[in-house]
Amino acid sequence: MDLVIEARDLRKTYQMGEIIVEALRGVSFTIERGEVVSIMGPSGSGKSTMMNTLGCLDRPTSGDYILDGESVAEMNDDQLASVRNRKVGFVFQSFNLLSRLTALGNVELPLRYAGITEGRRERAQAALEAVGLKDRMLHRPYELSGGQQQRVAVARSLVNNPAIIMADEPTGNLDSKVGKEIMSLLLNLNKDRGTTLIIVTHDPTIAEQTQRVIRLRDGELDPASEIKRKG
């Protein structure tokens, strides 16, 4: 069994003024390489915290988190940045493209921070081709439709060949037709490349398309909705 994510007893507490908020109260699970998993839960369930932790944007207060063989929980900021760069691709609800840069420039960004200069352009072009934007490479974000912008974001997330792609409500800002297209693009990429895909969503129709659903409630795994597996 090839585990790409191994989370053991993850806990996260925030200090909000005088009150201590427990966002995660001991969550343990594993995700295999190549799996498509959705994380669901009502707001306040710790969904965002879970995504930030899995995406190495934040450290858990306690517990172990092993991403693709690297123990992340004890890393410092720069090490985390390096892990994010090499192992995590992000797709956000609001696309988060830099408006000054072309589609190509946006896709090149992770490679820039990886210190890759040689073949950078070619890799970014290949990624854009993979999401079907071959003829839109030199357009800036405001010249692209929402669906096209999200495709650029998907290309950006996979350009560094990450171990996981974290998608946070990837269809949330799109109409249902375009949303379906983006979902099938992500699922195809998973099928073709074997990239592990983690989708944070509260849309059941999205969750239905994933192999497994991790449900959170009050910072814990919801025992009522134990893992369901699709073939």
Next chain:
Amino acid sequence: MSFSQALLEAIESLNGNKMRSGLTVLGIVIGVAAVIAMLAVGNGAQASITGSISSIGTNLLFVFKGSPDGPPGPGGGGRGSGNNDRPLTLSDAEAIADPLAAPSVEIVAPAIQGNGTITFAGENTTTTISGVTPNYAPVRNLEIAEGEFINEEHILGRMSVVVLGPETANAIFGHADGIVGETIRIEGQPFRVIGVLVAKGGGAFGSEDNSAYIPFTTAQARLIKRTSLDEIDVLFVQATTAESVPQAADEISNILRQRHRTPIGDDDFTVFTQQDFLQTFETITGVLTIFLGGIAGISLLVGGIGIMNIMLVSVTERTREIGLRKALGARKKDILLQFLTESSLLSLIGGVIGVIFGWLIAFAVGQVATATGNNFVPIVGTDAILLSTSFSAIIGLFFGIYPASRAANLEPVEALRYE
């Protein structure tokens, strides 16, 4: 991320906000231009004054009546000034001219000076009238453009002859050539023009070009009356060499102390050397330059604060961008480098434009000075250029540190959530 990439991104970012970048740069442009122009004017003034002091004549010493504590000048007084001071006399001059008593003294030229009105054919001008001896010309480096200078014969005969400075000649004749032999009136008395001087430009004692020289004896007897007949106003002394000037000053002081019977430290005369002049003026212009440069430097500082302000706004505005970059793998130093590059690039561009503007201002000042007849050329030194551009880049760096470190230390989670 490499520096060249950071530079490229900084250019992209500044280019994306042209209006704001331009206005931010303006503060630095004005600051640097002011520094460059001020230093150029200061240096130019210094060079011009140094030049004109040199043109007074090398190895030159001046001897005045009055104690050294008072302001120098004919009849200048200070402590113990007034009627108790014995005036300098012709016999003082003769004693100083004695090569045995004062071996470092080469030439001595006594003079009396007063103001007078010169008229010719209805034109008139007021100028300094100096009664001088033939020695005056070599001591003061005067050159004759036309005719001759005053000679012994004129002195002995108390002749009514005059040598005019070119400005004075221009004022009454409208030109400075072909006037030898004309007769002009000084304070109503007729004088024949025997020579015209070469123009020298402004000097420390007012312009030598605007003056008239008559024989010492003629002045004494007819134009510039003094209480005693052999009283003189200024004694111009030329030392044998530039190195012997201090020695000559000592010798002159000793002779005069003896003759005036004054104890050391209670002199009733002042010996002033050209070096004293140079030093005084260099101190004055030096202070002036620092003062002007300092004021200009303050505006540079204000420009730097402007940069910091805009960078802080920019960091706040781009919080989400910073969060995204961090999510994509930017380390702290990448973000730091990005914003520092932006701020230093801003101020460096401002510095370069400022140098060009400052140079133009200095050039314009020089043109105006030339047009108004002043021999004054502002000097834009490479040191000033290097100083102000590097200073402005450092200012950009310094005032960029705080905003950049604020950007670098943003938490990615917080930054991504920022609306």
